[in-house]
Amino acid sequence: MDPRLEGEFIAVVNAGSSSVKLSMFSLHAREEQQARAAQGPAQGPAGQERRPTAQALPLPLPLRLELHAQVEGLGTAPHFEARHADGSPAGRRDWPVRSLPHDQAIDHLVAFVAEEFPQIEMLGIGHRVVHGGTAYAQPVVVTPEVLAHLDTLVPLAPLHQPHNLAPIRRALTAWPHLPQVACFDTAFHSTQPAVAQPYALPHALFDAGVRRYGFHGLSYEYLSTQLPAVSPRLAQGRVVALHLGNGVSACALRAGRSIGSSMGFTAVEGLPMGTRSGSVDPGVLLYLMDQQGMDARALERLLYQQSGLLGMSGVSSDMRALLASEAPRARWAVDVFVHRIVREIGALAADLGGLDGLLFTAGIGEHAALIRQRVMEGCAWLGVQPDLAANETPPGHSSAAWRLTATGSPCEAWVIPTDEERMVARHTYALLTGDGKAGPP
Ligand SMILES: Nc1ncnc2c1ncn2[C@@H]1O[C@H](COP(=O)(O)OP(=O)(O)O)[C@@H](O)[C@H]1O
Ligand SMILES: CC(=O)OP(=O)(O)O
Numbered sequence: 001m002d003p004r005l006e007g008e009f010i011a012v013v014n015a016g017s018s019s020v021k022l023s024m025f026s027l028h029a030r031e032e033q034q035a036r037a038a039q040g041p042a043q044g045p046a047g048q049e050r051r052p053t054a055q056a057l058p059l060p061l062p063l064r065l066e067l068h069a070q071v072e073g074l075g076t077a078p079h080f081e082a083r084h085a086d087g088s089p090a091g092r093r094d095w096p097v098r099s100l101p102h103d104q105a106i107d108h109l110v111a112f113v114a115e116e117f118p119q120i121e122m123l124g125i126g127h128r129v130v131h132g133g134t135a136y137a138q139p140v141v142v143t144p145e146v147l148a149h150l151d152t153l154v155p156l157a158p159l160h161q162p163h164n165l166a167p168i169r170r171a172l173t174a175w176p177h178l179p180q181v182a183c184f185d186t187a188f189h190s191t192q193p194a195v196a197q198p199y200a201l202p203h204a205l206f207d208a209g210v211r212r213y214g215f216h217g218l219s220y221e222y223l224s225t226q227l228p229a230v231s232p233r234l235a236q237g238r239v240v241a242l243h244l245g246n247g248v249s250a251c252a253l254r255a256g257r258s259i260g261s262s263m264g265f266t267a268v269e270g271l272p273m274g275t276r277s278g279s280v281d282p283g284v285l286l287y288l289m290d291q292q293g294m295d296a297r298a299l300e301r302l303l304y305q306q307s308g309l310l311g312m313s314g315v316s317s318d319m320r321a322l323l324a325s326e327a328p329r330a331r332w333a334v335d336v337f338v339h340r341i342v343r344e345i346g347a348l349a350a351d352l353g354g355l356d357g358l359l360f361t362a363g364i365g366e367h368a369a370l371i372r373q374r375v376m377e378g379c380a381w382l383g384v385q386p387d388l389a390a391n392e393t394p395p396g397h398s399s400a401a402w403r404l405t406a407t408g409s410p411c412e413a414w415v416i417p418t419d420e421e422r423m424v425a426r427h428t429y430a431l432l433t434g435d436g437k438a439g440p441p
């Protein structure tokens with residue numbers, strides 16, 4: 001048992017199609033913070049969260065990551081690994097099978113935490129849920145009724161929503177009195193203007209919920225809360241944020257709020273992704289139905305699992321493998337990926353009426369210097385003047401933001417490492433304690 005892990009905690013679950021991730025945040029500083037709040041304004045210890053109070057005084061949010069545990073490769077080679085916040089190992093396991101059901105992965109994570117850390121008390125569990133539909137523009141405490149409504153959104157996010165809801169269902173049964181908070185990828189985009197929301201389809205379909213929602217909102221919201229410290233100019237300015245991971249999207253931020261995004265009704269619209277196509281002419285789908293007899297399930301497999309970087313290259317969905325490959329199709333896939341990103345930035349810059357900043361985040365955005373360089377070069381016309389040495393040189397600390405453009409570049413570019421789990425923890429804390437907002441804006 002680790003003696004450091006005692007007291008009150010929030011657990012955050014991010015369950016995807018091939019992995020279940022669990023982060024444990026301690027609230028060790030909560031009493032300390034309350035005492036400080038009672039005494040008036042004060043600086044928090046370095047490295048701790050800040051949030052605005054009613055008087056807009058900066059106070060630390062008492063959330064400290066203590067442990068991260070995940071089961072990955074659920075459909076290929078299941079592997080469990082847990083680490084303390086300082087990176088030191090806390091546990092690992094391999095299963096001698098090719099496939100492990102999600103429920104078994106969840107049970108393993110729960111048993112691990114319960115056995116290793118018997119002294120902790122749980123304030124609640126926060127969950128990343130991809131789709132909140134039109135009903136949820138804010139995080140919500142999940143009741144059986146809320147869960148039933150979220151189930152109706154499964155067809156809108158078939159790759160994500162069923163996996164997001166499975167741990168909630170399990171936790172509601174196992175611990176009916178422990179609050180479960182659902183935090184939605186769609187919620188951050190609810191500020192988009194009316195003109196950005198519809199497809200040009202009959203309005204009855206819009207009323208029935210067939211409209212643009214946008215995703216990766218917890219990631220963009222996290223970036224938005226970091227911006228005031230990274231660049232006050234960008235916090236108030238016109239910014240395009242690029243979430244380049246397995247899922248890929250772009251978001252237009254004006255003064256830190258979403259006004260446009262490349263993803264729409266589902267998380268398949270927009271940019272090419274690891275295995276998802278991004279936007280295709282809807283006529284292609286009609287053609288495939290008519291001429292190749294494809295039905296909805298076959299099209300779903302095509303669009304979600306067989307396309308994107310994997311489908312174009314025939315090599316891999318993993319950007320590292322494509323960048324290391326000599327295969328002409330791998331290069332072509334990377335060229336198409338960059339081309340589409342640059343075009344999307346142009347479209348979102350038009351939405352914003354100009355561009356002050358570009359943000360890169362998630363696996364590719366944070367680690368693939370060559371992709372960043374090529375995207376920045378494609379944005380020279382928008383005033384992006386890269387500092388190529390800076391682009392190649394990440395800072396020592398993996399969670400620190402760093403600038404990619406030369407001093408005086410009219411449009412700044414930055415890497416800001418994302419942290420969707422911390423954003424979920426902030427929302428969960430704020431909702432369950434009624435203590436402050438989750439962070440600006
Ligand atoms: N050092 C790297 N260079 C290039 N690409 C990388 C690097 N590290 C990770 N990636 C890419 O990041 C992508 C995964 O992003 P990530 O944000 O971890 O995905 P997710 O959380 O959605 O599963 C993969 O395409 C992977 O190849
Ligand atoms: C919404 C989405 O695409 O999520 P992810 O990147 O986790 O697949």
Ligand SMILES: [Mg+2]
Pocket residue numbers: 245246247362
């Ligand atoms: Mg992701």
